[in-house]
Each structure stands twice: as structure tokens, then as C-alpha cells.
Amino acid sequence: MTIYSNFLLIFFFFWNAHKNFNSIDSHVFVLLFKIKKLCFFYTFEYRKSLNSIR
Structure with a gap:
């Protein structure tokens, strides 16, 4: 469970960081x-x- 919670945290961090850019399209691919x-x-x-x- 901790692996997936960490993944969600990282995902939201990147998403919030990329939302701040004006040209979102180019950053979505990154x-x-x-x-x-x-x-x-x-x-x-x-x-x-x-x-x-195991």
C-alpha cells in the first residue's frame, strides 16, 4: 500500500507542478x-x- 500511496503523492506533485505552466500540452507528454x-x-x-x- 505504501508504494501506491507514494506513487499518488508523486503523481499529484508532478500534476500540480505542470498545471502552473501556460503551455500545458508540451508538458503533458513529459x-x-x-x-x-x-x-x-x-x-x-x-x-x-x-x-x-516468498
């Missing part, structure tokens, strides 16, 4: 790219922790 990277990283870490528990 935001989506960061989210994709974070999703991959967190799912990878999550699977690693699951395997270590």
Missing part, C-alpha cells in the same frame, strides 16, 4: 513519460519485494 517510468520502476520494485517475501 508528465506522461515520467509517470510511465515511475510505473515501471514501482511495479519492478513491487515484484522484487514480493519475490523476496
Whole structure:
């Protein structure tokens, strides 16, 4: 649960940071790219922790 709450916190942080820009369109792609990277990283870490528990 903490992994996903951290992800939500990071997501809202990036979203609020990007909302302040005038040209949101160009920044949305950067935001989506960061989210994709974070999703991959967190799912990878999550699977690693699951395997270590077993």
C-alpha cells in the first residue's frame, strides 16, 4: 500500500507542478513519460519485494 500511496503523492506533485505552466500540452507528454517510468520502476520494485517475501 505504501508504494501506491507514494506513487499518488508523486503523481499529484508532478500534476500540480505542470498545471502552473501556460503551455500545458508540451508538458503533458513529459508528465506522461515520467509517470510511465515511475510505473515501471514501482511495479519492478513491487515484484522484487514480493519475490523476496516468498
